[in-house]
Amino acid sequence: xxxxxxxxxxxxxVVRIEAIDxxxxxxxxxxxxxxxxxxxxxxxxxxxxxxxxxxxxxxCDYDLCLRQEHAAHVIVGVEQ
Amino acid sequence: xxxxxxxxxxxxxxxxxxxxxxxLIGSPNAGKTTIFNQLTGLRAHTAxxxxxxxxxxxxxxxxxxxxxxxxxxPGTYSLSAMSPDEQVVVDLLDGTLPGxxxxxxxxxxxxxxxLRRSLTLAAQAMARHQPTLVAVTMLDEHAxxxxxxxxxxxAEALGVGVVGVIPPSGEGIDELRARLDRPxxxxxxPFPPPADSEEQTAWVRSVLAAADYHAPRPDAATxxxxxxxxxxxxxxxxxxxxxxxxxxxxxxxAAPVQDTLQRGLGWLAEQVADHVGHGFVGAFLSEAxxxxxxxxxxxxxxxxxxxxxxxLLEGLGYMARAxxxxxxxxxxxxxxxxxxxxxxSSFACAVPGIMATRTIGSSKTRIATxxxxxxxxxxxxxxxxxxxxxxxxxxxxxxxxxxxxxxxxFALYVLGGLSAMVSARVLRSTVLRGELVPFYxxxxxxxxxxxxxxLLSSWSSVRMFLRxxxxxxxxxxxxxxxxxxxxTRDAETVGLDQAHASAYVLEHSYAAQLGxxxxxxxxxxxxxxxxxxxxxxxxxxxEVFVSTLGQVWAAxxxxxxxxxxxxxxxxxxxxxxEPLFSAPTVVALLVWFVYALQxxxxxxxxxxxxxxxxxPALALTYLTLIAYAAAWLARLITLAVxx
Numbered sequence: 021x022x023x024x025x026x027x028x029x030x031x032x033x034v035v036r037i038e039a040i041d042x043x044x045x046x047x048x049x050x051x052x053x054x055x056x057x058x059x060x061x062x063x064x065x066x067x068x069x070x071x072x073x074x075x076x077x078x079x080c081d082y083d084l085c086l087r088q089e090h091a092a093h094v095i096v097g098v099e100q
Numbered sequence: 101x102x103x104x105x106x107x108x109x110x111x112x113x114x115x116x117x118x119x120x121x122x123x124l125i126g127s128p129n130a131g132k133t134t135i136f137n138q139l140t141g142l143r144a145h146t147a148x149x150x151x152x153x154x155x156x157x158x159x160x161x162x163x164x165x166x167x168x169x170x171x172x173x174p175g176t177y178s179l180s181a182m183s184p185d186e187q188v189v190v191d192l193l194d195g196t197l198p199g200x201x202x203x204x205x206x207x208x209x210x211x212x213x214x215l216r217r218s219l220t221l222a223a224q225a226m227a228r229h230q231p232t233l234v235a236v237t238m239l240d241e242h243a244x245x246x247x248x249x250x251x252x253x254x255a256e257a258l259g260v261g262v263v264g265v266i267p268p269s270g271e272g273i274d275e276l277r278a279r280l281d282r283p284x285x286x287x288x289x290p291f292p293p294p295a296d297s298e299e300q301t302a303w304v305r306s307v308l309a310a311a312d313y314h315a316p317r318p319d320a321a322t323x324x325x326x327x328x329x330x331x332x333x334x335x336x337x338x339x340x341x342x343x344x345x346x347x348x349x350x351x352x353x354a355a356p357v358q359d360t361l362q363r364g365l366g367w368l369a370e371q372v373a374d375h376v377g378h379g380f381v382g383a384f385l386s387e388a389x390x391x392x393x394x395x396x397x398x399x400x401x402x403x404x405x406x407x408x409x410x411x412l413l414e415g416l417g418y419m420a421r422a423x424x425x426x427x428x429x430x431x432x433x434x435x436x437x438x439x440x441x442x443x444x445s446s447f448a449c450a451v452p453g454i455m456a457t458r459t460i461g462s463s464k465t466r467i468a469t470x471x472x473x474x475x476x477x478x479x480x481x482x483x484x485x486x487x488x489x490x491x492x493x494x495x496x497x498x499x500x501x502x503x504x505x506x507x508x509x510f511a512l513y514v515l516g517g518l519s520a521m522v523s524a525r526v527l528r529s530t531v532l533r534g535e536l537v538p539f540y541x542x543x544x545x546x547x548x549x550x551x552x553x554x555l556l557s558s559w560s561s562v563r564m565f566l567r568x569x570x571x572x573x574x575x576x577x578x579x580x581x582x583x584x585x586x587x588t589r590d591a592e593t594v595g596l597d598q599a600h601a602s603a604y605v606l607e608h609s610y611a612a613q614l615g616x617x618x619x620x621x622x623x624x625x626x627x628x629x630x631x632x633x634x635x636x637x638x639x640x641x642x643e644v645f646v647s648t649l650g651q652v653w654a655a656x657x658x659x660x661x662x663x664x665x666x667x668x669x670x671x672x673x674x675x676x677x678e679p680l681f682s683a684p685t686v687v688a689l690l691v692w693f694v695y696a697l698q699x700x701x702x703x704x705x706x707x708x709x710x711x712x713x714x715x716p717a718l719a720l721t722y723l724t725l726i727a728y729a730a731a732w733l734a735r736l737i738t739l740a741v742x743x
Contacts (some may be wrong), residue, residue: 050180
């Protein structure tokens with residue numbers, strides 16, 4: 021299994037969250053966790069806005085729109 | 101200030117002290133506000149928390165045993181603050197907010213369909229060691245989408261009371277109301293959930309398993325609609341169509357109502373003139389009261405419709421989609437998708453626009469939006485633009501198929517919109533730089549909003565607009581009227597007809613003295629004291645400029661003041677005899693109105709929404725300086741081009 025960042029996952033894929041980037045400020049880390057980005061959860065990339073706009077993710081049974089810069093903090097595992 | 105949460109020891113409209121206080125906590129879209137409205141009815145009281153741009157709502161719930169104060173805490177996904185605005189929620193719960201006692205108990209509102217996420221919020225609330233009750237909403241939708249949840253088992257797993265509430269039918273509200281009576285009987289969480297986030301994840305899993313929780317299917321209809329509405333191409337097309345319909349409705353539906361209102365006010369003013377006479381009282385009533393407050397009242401139909409449509413689109417779930425679609429563009433201005441709604445509303449009027457910034461999570465983004473909003477071409481500029489463009493471009497002038505007047509109007513709108521974007525960008529990279537709070541937005545399933553909540557939400561905004569018209573606008577209108585009507589020149593105007601008499605009074609009024617006093621300031625822009633007098637009048641509201649000029653020139657030609665306006669010349673000074681409304685002057689005036697913050701309502705609402713005079717003062721300063729510089733430059737350029 022390879023690691024990548026949620027911001028780089030193609031639309032339509034379902035991936036498993038491995039970690040939140042440990043470099044990220046603790047409060048931002050915590051906020052992402054509270055939004056549902058917890059290690060072990062599955063996240064589906066529902067759609068991406070063009071021109072590197074935000075994307076809609078399905079996490080914890082709801083749809084959340086997040087910008088690329090913040091999705092880049094979420095480290096996910098992809099099946100080879 | 102009527103904020104209950106303030107220094108005032110005895111707020112006149114706030115919630116009485118000595119009552120039991122219960123805080124409603126929940127994520128946005130969880131149905132918290134609906135529960136709040138059902139518990140408190142229409143008696144909610146809103147104000148700002150001290151020092152921040154967060155709206156505080158509190159109300160009184162009538163329970164079988166008496167009254168309980170209920171506080172609708174701003175919706176949040178997390179109880180760890182990342183900004184001063186979020187800190188307020190934490191301080192409120194901690195009881196460290198000056199003047200706000202610690203709540204006696206917490207009601208955590210959880211949406212059944214997103215329980216896997218929202219239990220994290222419940223865990224944070226339960227870790228506060230206070231009597232806690234959980235209200236679970238959206239149970240009907242949860243079941244309809246194939247979800248499962250055993251409420252008694254959930255209560256057992258959490259160790260606190262759980263009430264199922266279905267706000268539309270009111271089911272569960274009575275039980276909740278009855279329980280509000282005895283928060284002392286509510287369980288404090290016996291074994292608080294773990295604080296560590298990995299252990300919390302395990303805790304959430306075990307609670308869900310114990311409550312036999314089965315997640316609902318994603319809403320298939322929402323997914324299908326989003327495939328179109330959020331499509332990179334079709335989503336944009338639909339968005340433009342929705343916005344077009346939005347403005348069409350606002351301007352076409354509101355216009356006849358507005359005309360009727362205007363005629364009604366005119367009739368009222370005539371009645372006053374006929375029955376009270378043209379004396380002091382009559383003039384005060386018809387000009388200051390009816391004219392001043394009326395100039396704001398005519399915008400009420402438009403503003404009400406605007407709020408109604410926004411509440412409708414918000415309730416349907418489309419506003420979150422619009423924010424998603426617009427986020428990329430708004431990011432270029434340093435703002436985010438949520439700021440788009442505020443900018444959109446500012447096309448009608450900056451006041452509702454500024455009020456609409458409440459949904460923006462980050463306070464720096466919010467203040468930048470508030471400061472840029474007055475640049476959006478609002479509808480009060482329209483009559484001014486129409487008058488001035490008419491003086492600049494003869495009607496019927498065409499370049500090919502393009503009508504020149506329409507093109508000039510379009511250019512003014514584009515200039516205003518672009519300037520708003522640029523100024524937001526500049527503010528976000530200077531005084532309002534940075535912000536930790538990320539932009540995130542839940543995309544709730546499309547839901548049919550309840551008529552009651554749409555009406556309630558738009559009414560509370562309209563009420564705020566009306567209250568402002570009744571105070572600030574009325575005050576400024578009275579002061580301006582006095583400046584324009586005094587000193588009375590009874591001796592000098594004997595024998596003059598009414599138009600000449602009022603023009604004479606106007607020309608020798610305090611306002612005219614003020615106009616002459618500031619004439620040197622505006623002389624480089626080509627304005628004479630009569631235009632300055634119009635600008636003085638327009639301090640309260642832009643459209644007053646038109647009526648003031650009308651009054652000044654009514655004396656020259658009472659039948660057709662606009663023709664008199666077109667032929668006006670400078671009365672004295674080095675330019676005496678030259679046409680006053682030459683192209684350079686008119687262009688300078690137009691540019692002045694694009695930028696200048698000539699609207700006391702906007703200043704007042706800025707003060708209200710930001711909780712300090714600092715931001716309106718900054719807005720007044722920067723917009724006046726830009727207006728002056730840009731008007732001067734525009735005059736120079738026009739002079740160079742036309743000669």
